[in-house]
Amino acid sequence: KIIFTNLKAGKADVEFVPGGQYYIKGLKKFSLADGRPTEELEGSLWNLLDLAVSNDGKYIAGGGGDWGKTELKVWEAATGKLVKEFEGHYAEVTSVVFSADSRLLFSGSSDSQIKIWDLAEKKELATLVSMEEMGNDYVVVTPSGLFDGTPKGIKTILHYTAGLEVIDLEQLKERYYEPGLLRKILGYSNEPLRDVQQLGEVKLYPAVNLKLDKTTGKLNVDLSNRGGGIGRTVIYINGKEVVSDARGGSANPDALTYQVNYNLKNHPYLLSDTMNEVTVKVYNKEGYLVSKGFKVGYRSDASATPAERPSLYILAVGVSDYTNTGIDLKYPSKDAINMEQTLSLGAKRLFGTSKTTSWLLTTESNQSSLQPTRKNIISIFDSIARRAKSTDVLVVYLSGHGINWGGANGDFYYLTKEAYSASVEAYNDPAIRKTATISGAELVELIKKIPALKQVLMIDACASGKAIDNMMAKRDISSGTLKALDRMKDRAGMHIITGCAADAVSYEASRYGQGVLTYSIIESIRGAALRNNRFIDI
Incomplete structure (x- = not known):
């Protein structure tokens, strides 16, 4: 049944107020009974382009304007009173929509931004930017x-x-x-x-001037304070951190100038007979802003390090049985065994048997030296550091429990066999952390000692106090853990594969008889996802 037909073409769409007796057209309220205007919304809005009504019927939002003026307003639906005029876009607002719970307002604009507004607090929460040519990429x-x-x-x-x-x-x-x-x-x-x-x-980081004596290998870094002070000075060789702060302990962060000296000669990270990339990054005094990398090339003496075929070093660790059986997991030991077998098999074909060395530490081992204790894990890292060269490849696999200790700016901690709890609070005592965990910072330092420039770290570990025998045991990864892993990646110059994307979950799934991450990696290496004669290259 047609009630009325006097809706004329005009500004914005028609919006019906939920549970009400009227609809919104332009900046006017119309009666659903007879289609007559009953009230105008307070104020004006230039070039109205879109209207929206919240699901609870309390608010009306309108967007418009042009390149010279941006318009975004919210009114009370019942009274037509202007609640708030939001500012922040740089071009006309072309679309407005409320969240399903009527808590948030989203506004889209020709400035390629989507803004999120809190209606209760009447303030901007965030801006999301995504450009058409960038596909699904975005930043918030x-x-x-x-x-x-x-x-x-x-x-x-x-x-x-x-x-x-x-x-x-x-x-x-x-x-x-x-x-x-x-x-x-x-x-x-x-x-x-x-x-x-x-x-x-x-507050800017200092100005940087690099001078490299290519004969002696001495690198001079001249720093000039630009108002933000002189903070940590980090040096990388071929993308791998060499020293976390080359200033030394006596540096004055408020000095007008400062010089850092570092000797590159015969450094184990250098590749022989090729141009090595040396990068310097400097922080401001407060440590929240770092410079882009200042780079210089350095060719190592070819005769100092004779070229030879690379070796592959594999360390696979899986902890299923902990000191406290209440936090035991089903699959980490099995995952580590399968991963070591798969990687070793492929590596021996590619690198050769004599050039492939692997260590497998699991709670299923009958040898005490191959149990996944903190001491044994660190000992193997040290052993690899004594043997490896810059041309070699390192693969580390860790499976089991992990926690993020220290809050949002804390660090990731991998729990070794000695662990008795998966609760973060249980590790407030530093002595306990030193006996039953390996922190992300420690992993970085252990890996930094290993000259191999091609490195992969696979972590299927997350905070979980329970393991469900059937179907799935969720293992959440916090944003603090992800941030800690990101720091590890940047410092060690390595590729990191984890069991979860941001704020997602990994699962121990009985359907596969092992962790999903491990299952996926092994199946990919074996060729389940490879077609048309493609292969995985290391």
Whole structure:
């Protein structure tokens, strides 16, 4: 049955108010009984382009404007009273929509931004930027400076400026990177947002001037304070951290100038008879902003390190049985065994039997030296460090429990066989952490001692106090853990494969008889996902 037909073409769509007796057209309320206008919304809105009504019927939102003016307003549906005029877009607002629970307002604009607004607090929560040419890549930032996004989005979509200096988001990772940020804002994660210092005027890192004596291998780094002080000075060779702070302990962060000296001659990370990339990154005094990499090439003496075929070193660790049987897991030991067998089989064909060395540490082993204790794991890392060269390959696999201790800015801790609890609170005592865990920072230092430049770390470990015999045992990875793993990746210059994407879950699934991550990797290596004569190259 047609009630009335006097809806004329005009600005924005018609929006019906849930449970009400009227609809919204333009900035007017019309009676559903006779189609007559009953009330106008307070104020005006230039070039109305979109309207929306919240699901609870309390609010009306309108967007519009043009390139010279942006318009985004919210009214009370019952009274037509203007509640808030939101500001933040740089172009016309082309779309508005409320969240299903009527808690949030989303606004899209021709400036390629989607903004998220809190209706109760009447403030901006975040901005999401995604450009058509970037496909599914995006970045999301909060007014305080927290950010997250896809790796490509973080690198390319958004940047800040400080004078003539361009600051990429990656340079602010130390303080402002927040994995799972969008899920937290939307209420799909129970983790709270970190309270960080508002990102205001950026205090720049020092100016950097590199001088390299290619005969002696001496690298001089001249630093000039630009107002932000002189912070940590990190040196990398071929993408791998050599020293976490080359300044020394007596450096004055407020000095106007400072010089760092480092000798590259015969360093174990250098590749012989080729151009090596030496990179220097410098932080500001507060440590939240790091420079882009300043790079210089250095060719090592070919006669000093004769070229030879590379070797592969494999360390596979799986902990199923802990000191406290209440936190035992079903598959980590089996996963480690299968992973070591698969990698060794393929490596011996590629590198040769004499060039492939593997260690398998599981709780199923009958030898005490091959039990996955903290002491045994560290001992094997030290053994590899004594044998490996820069041309070699290192693969480390860890399966079992892990925790993120120290809060949002804490570190990842892999629980060794000695662990008696998977609860974070149980590790507040540093003595316990030193006897039953290996931290991410320790892993970085252990791996840094190993000259091999091609490195892969696979971690199927997360915080979980229970293992469900049937079907699935969820193992959540916190954003703090992901941030700790990201720091490990950047410092050690290695590839890291984990059991979860940001804020997702990994599962122990009885359907496969092992962890899903391990199952997926092994099946891929064996060829389940390979077609048309393709192969995996190391």
